[in-house]
Amino acid sequence: MAIRNFSVIAAACENFGIGVNNKLPWRLKNEMNYFTRITSSTQDNSKRNVVIMGKNTWLSIPEKYRPLEGRINFVVSRSIKDKPDKLDGLFKDLQTALEAASSSDKVENIFIIGGEQVYRESLNFPECHKIYLTIIDAKFDCDTFFPKFDEQLFKEIDELGVSKEIQEENGLKYTFHVYERQK
Ligand SMILES: NC(=O)c1ccc[n+]([C@@H]2O[C@H](COP(=O)([O-])OP(=O)(O)OC[C@H]3O[C@@H](n4cnc5c(N)ncnc54)[C@H](OP(=O)(O)O)[C@@H]3O)[C@@H](O)[C@H]2O)c1
Numbered sequence: 759m760a761i762r763n764f765s766v767i768a769a770a771c772e773n774f775g776i777g778v779n780n781k782l783p784w785r786l787k788n789e790m791n792y793f794t795r796i797t798s799s800t801q802d803n804s805k806r807n808v809v810i811m812g813k814n815t816w817l818s819i820p821e822k823y824r825p826l827e828g829r830i831n832f833v834v835s836r837s838i839k840d841k842p843d844k845l846d847g848l849f850k851d852l853q854t855a856l857e858a859a860s861s862s863d864k865v866e867n868i869f870i871i872g873g874e875q876v877y878r879e880s881l882n883f884p885e886c887h888k889i890y891l892t893i894i895d896a897k898f899d900c901d902t903f904f905p906k907f908d909e910q911l912f913k914e915i916d917e918l919g920v921s922k923e924i925q926e927e928n929g930l931k932y933t934f935h936v937y938e939r940q941k
Pocket residue numbers: 767768769770775776777778779780781782811812813814815816818834835836837838849850851852871872873874875876877879902
């Protein structure tokens with residue numbers, strides 16, 4: 759079955775770290791708001807976006823924020839056998855999750871939201887069209903990382919609604935970047 763183009767979204771620090779002890783290494787409320795805006799916005803009000811994540815990322819979200827509101831929440835896991843009630847979909851592999859998201863006409867956009875294992879696999883799909891990457895200008899101790907990607911294949915673009923300004927919060931500076939796969 760065909761898969762639609764999808765996006766990957768992540769925030770990484772200087773050394774490309776994204777997490778530690780199954781948590782985010784930083785607390786950036788406005789960055790989180792950006793993530794929510796990008797992953798929730800649809801042009802068609804009758805549609806919603808799908809967010810696909812690995813089991814660890816699902817478990818890393820504080821229970822009161824699960825599922826991520828306003829979005830269709832899909833998780834990939836080989837070990838969870840029964841879908842928790844709060845989840846919209848549980849899949850045994852990424853291909854199946856992407857196919858399910860692609861086949862619904864109620865879905866506008868598909869986002870891969872982590873973590874490392876899922877990012878690694880998703881970047882290899884030819885349908886991986888865009889990367890939304892927030893780069894935090896600081897080093898954190900991390901145990902999970904965003905994969906290095908080919909910047910000839912994924913070229914940085916300007917996207918309407920994504921600020922080019924340096925952001926500052928909690929004494930940390932960061933910038934939003936959008937990369938698009940070249941045909
Ligand atoms: N900074 C950011 O933007 C960001 C975003 C998201 C997450 N994070 C951080 O990333 C860390 C988690 O990353 P992670 O790499 O440990 O975990 P993860 O990718 O979230 O989840 C890994 C688990 O997902 C399942 N899985 C992964 N790929 C699969 C596949 N192709 N098919 C079926 N199941 C699959 C497996 O579950 P089973 O073992 O059940 O098979 C695997 O153990 C946390 O620290 C989190 O805070 C950071």
